Structure formats: C-alpha cells, structure tokens
Amino acid sequence: MRTLSIALLAVVATSTGCTTGSSAKARADRPDATVPDGTSPMRDAGHLGDAAPTPTDAGAATPRTYTNPVFAGDFADPFILRVGETFYAYATNNASKNVQAAVSTDLASWTELADALPALPAWAKANASLTWAPSVLARGSRYVLYYTARSTASGFQCIGRAMADRPEGPFVDESDAPLICQVAGEQAMCGSIDPSPFVDDDGNAFLLWKSDENAEPCRADARLWSQKLAADGLRLEGLPSALLRRDKTWEQPLIEGPSMAKHDGKYYLFYSANWWESPNYAVGYATCSGPVGPCEKQSLDAPLVASRDGALGPGGQEFFTDTSGTLWMAYHGWSSPIVGYSNGGARALRIDPISFAGGVPTLAGPTTTPQVIRATKGS
Numbered sequence: 540m541r542t543l544s545i546a547l548l549a550v551v552a553t554s555t556g557c558t559t560g561s562s563a564k565a566r567a568d569r570p571d572a573t574v575p576d577g578t579s580p581m582r583d584a585g586h587l588g589d590a591a592p593t594p595t596d597a598g599a600a601t602p603r604t605y606t607n608p609v610f611a612g613d614f615a616d617p618f619i620l621r622v623g624e625t626f627y628a629y630a631t632n633n634a635s636k637n638v639q640a641a642v643s644t645d646l647a648s649w650t651e652l653a654d655a656l657p658a659l660p661a662w663a664k665a666n667a668s669l670t671w672a673p674s675v676l677a678r679g680s681r682y683v684l685y686y687t688a689r690s691t692a693s694g695f696q697c698i699g700r701a702m703a704d705r706p707e708g709p710f711v712d713e714s715d716a717p718l719i720c721q722v723a724g725e726q727a728m729c730g731s732i733d734p735s736p737f738v739d740d741d742g743n744a745f746l747l748w749k750s751d752e753n754a755e756p757c758r759a760d761a762r763l764w765s766q767k768l769a770a771d772g773l774r775l776e777g778l779p780s781a782l783l784r785r786d787k788t789w790e791q792p793l794i795e796g797p798s799m800a801k802h803d804g805k806y807y808l809f810y811s812a813n814w815w816e817s818p819n820y821a822v823g824y825a826t827c828s829g830p831v832g833p834c835e836k837q838s839l840d841a842p843l844v845a846s847r848d849g850a851l852g853p854g855g856q857e858f859f860t861d862t863s864g865t866l867w868m869a870y871h872g873w874s875s876p877i878v879g880y881s882n883g884g885a886r887a888l889r890i891d892p893i894s895f896a897g898g899v900p901t902l903a904g905p906t907t908t909p910q911v912i913r914a915t916k917g918s
Contacts, residue, residue: 604909605647607850608874608887612651614639615886616672616733616796616855619869620682620706624862627706628869628888629655629684632670638686640707646861646890646912655708656684656701662716663688663699671696672796674857675706676736676744676772683772684710685718685734685746693722695730696751700773718775721750729757735857736768737799737830744768745830746775747782747797747808760785763797763810765831780831782808789813789841790823798857799830800866802895808834809900811854812842816879820852821845822870824900843900844868849875850889850905858893863913868893868902 614630621627626646630639636654643649655673659665671687682703690697697720701712721728728750735747745765752759766779785794790812800807806827813819822845823838837843844853850872857869871886878884891904892913903910 602911603645603647605890605912606909607889607891607904607906608872609643609647609890610641610649610888611874611885612887613885614641614888615871617869617871617888618672618674618735618857619859619867619890620675620677621859621861622677622706625706626859626861627652627675629673629675630871630888631672632668634668637670637688638673638684638708638710641888642707646867649888652707653709655703656686656710656712657708658711659688660699660701660712660714662690662692662697662714664691669696672733672735672855674735676738676768677706678744678770678772680704682706682710683736684708684712685736687732687734688717690717690720690722690730693720693730695720695722695754696732697722698731698734698748702773718773719746719748726750727757728752728759728762729754731764733796735796735798736772737765739801739830743830744770744772745799747799749795749797753785753793761793761795763794763808765797765799767831782827782832782834783810783825783836785812787812787823787836787839789819789821789838794823796855799827800858800900802900803898805898806830806834807900809843809856809858811856815852815854818846818851818873818878820854822854822856837899844870844902844905846872847905849907851875851878852886853889853905855886861913865913866893867891868904870905872905 616631618629626643628641638655640652640655641649669689673686676683684701697717700718701710703710719731721731730751733749738744747765750762753761762784763782764779767776794810794812796811798809808825821842823842825834825836827834853870853872855871867890873884893902
C-alpha cells in the first residue's frame with residue numbers, strides 16, 4: 540500500500556481536539572457572463588492503495604453503493620469536507636442561497652442545509668447570484684470559508700473569507716475588503732476567483748486561485764496562483780506565485796478551478812479548462828515541486844477527465860478522503876443530453892474514487908451507474 544498525503548480538508552474530530560485524515564460558477568442567472576472569445580483544521584496524510592473500491596466477496600453482506608449524480612440539483616463547483624464520520628458539501632450559489640450546503644453520513648444520500656453564508660460583507664454586491672466556488676479550511680476549533688463574490692468597488696469578482704464555529708455555518712465575514720482582488724497595478728487581472736486551500740505535511744496552509752484574465756476587459760490567458768496562508772487562515776503571507784497559464788489547445792478559452800494533492804512526496808495540481816457551459820469542459824493536471832511551484836503540465840494534448848457516458852463537462856474538482864483513507868474527487872457535470880442553463884440543465888454533484896498508479900492519477904469515472912462504496916466508518 541502506498542502512502543498518499545493530500546490537501547483534503549478531511550477532519551476527524553476527537554474529544555481532545557481534531558486530527559485529520561481534505562470551479563466555473565453559478566452563471567445560470569448571471570446577466571454579464573463572459574463569452575468564450577472574451578471572455579485540514581489541517582489536511583493530513585491519508586493511506587490508500589492504487590486500486591478503486593471493489594465489490595465484497597460472494598456471500599458477504601450486500602455492499603453499499605452510490606449512483607451519480609449523488610445530489611441531483613444544481614450544485615456547481617462542489618467542495619466536500621469530512622468532519623469525523625460526517626461529510627459536508629458546499630457549492631456555488633443558487634437562486635436563493637449565497638453558498639449551498641448539504642450533509643451526508645454515507646456519501647450516497649445527501650440532505651440540503653441552510654445557506655452557509657446567509658449575508659455577504661459590505662464590500663460585496665448582494666443579491667447578484669455571483670457567489671462562486673466555496674471551499675472550507677478547518678483551523679483549530681473554527682472553520683474558514685473561502686468564496687468568490689462581486690466587489691462593488693472594482694466591479695470584478697474577488698475572493699473573500701468568512702468564519703464559523705460549525706462546518707455547516709452560518710459563516711460570517713466582517714471584513715471591509717476582499718482577501719484577494721487582482722484588479723490594479725501589476726495585479727490588474729480582471730479579478731480573482733475559485734479559491735482552494737491546501738495544507739502540506741508540515742501543517743503550513745496555502746491558498747490556490749485563478750486570476751480572471753479571460754474576462755472581457757482583459758482578454759488574456761487565465762492563470763492559476765498560490766500563496767501561503769497565515770496560521771489562522773484569515774490572511775496571506777509573502778507574495779503570490781503563478782503556477783500555470785492557459786496555453787494548450789484543449790484548454791481554450793480558459794483554465795480555472797485549481798486544487799492540489801500530494802502523493803508519495805509529489806505535488807499534483809488539478810484544474811478545469813475549456814468553456815464551462817460545454818461538454819468539452821474537462822479536468823487536467825500538472826506536477827509541481829511544491830505548493831507554490833514551479834509546476835509542469837502533464838495534460839498536454841488531452842484532459843485527464845473528460846465527458847463520458849451520461850456525465851458531460853466534468854469540472855470544478857476538489858478532493859476528500861473517507862474514513863477508510865480512500866481518496867475521492869468531488870466534481871460537477873451536466874447530465875446528458877442537456878448542457879447549459881438556458882436548455883434547462885444543471886451541474887450536479889458527482890463523486891468518484893481517484894488513485895495513483897506509477898505516479899499518474901486515474902479517476903474511476905465519471906460514472907453514472909451504481910458503484911460500490913468502501914466502508915467509511917470505524918476507522
């Protein structure tokens with residue numbers, strides 16, 4: 540069995556503290572969406588093998604299964620956090636919530652929760668359906684929510700952070716300015732979106748994100764960034780490092796949604812690319828020498844994860860472990876044959892195990908038929 544150390548934001552709560560085992564947006568009612576031409580507390584080491592879960596032996600109890608999508612409504616840019624034996628999922632806004640949330644104890648069935656971020660801070664435009672790609676980092680006994688919202692001062696999307704005492708929220712952001720907002724000077728990049736935290740083996744936390752340079756005012760190639768977080772997760776330290784730029788044919792017109800994992804001492808940067816409202820949207824990856832790079836793309840001529848069977852345009856990927864140590868990828872995808880909000884489509888929550896063989900990540904999916912779940916309790 541090989542050892543996998545990942546930035547998963549999967550948290551195992553104990554009576555004496557916490558130890559741990561772990562984007563495209565809701566543009567359904569976004570009137571100003573760009574078009575293609577202008578467009579865990581600490582995450583810790585999990586232990587898993589290189590094979591996807593397999594059915595139990597003949598004669599054994601009937602194995603539990605899941606079927607994608609596991610949450611059929613629109614639940615774009617999903618992020619899953621494990622707290623003990625409970626899984627919390629967060630997603631981009633819908634018509635009535637800034638940050639959608641759901642909870643599960645078995646990964647197969649999910650219950651919708653209240654808005655995790657019921658009020659936006661003073662710097663953000665309210666009631667705009669522009670709150671995208673949330674992610675959560677546990678820090679001590681509290682939780683930090685990172686999210687994207689429209690800055691009223693700049694008119695661009697920027698990244699904020701909010702705090703809560705419970706993983707389901709409500710999260711509160713009392714800041715008077717965004718955490719990250721690349722809109723001026725040398726950082727004039729038409730805003731910042733898709734925050735994703737990563738915690739290395741030594742406990743140091745980093746935040747990854749995308750500069751929104753494919754937006755109409757910039758008309759440039761989007762980039763992915765990383766920067767070290769302060770111990771409380773509320774501030775950044777040092778300077779941002781550029782990790783990747785959109786430069787491959789299959790990625791056109793953009794890359795976005797970065798997320799990082801670590802396996803056998805190697806850092807893997809995953810990202811979504813192509814047009815979000817298209818069956819060509821897909822997931823690629825790069826290998827990096829550290830959380831702030833440098834990184835080298837591995838998905839050169841084709842993506843790592845693409846449309847398959849009834850799951851179209853997979854993307855917005857994030858990673859988490861169950862209590863057995865199995866690594867999963869949470870992602871969204873349209874359900875065939877409907878792609879696009881104007882056609883009545885929805886980007887639903889999907890999950891599948893991911894493994895590494897010979898240093899190459901392999902997703903056991905996208906799947907649309909019943910799949911066996913390895914035991915997730917009693918670890």
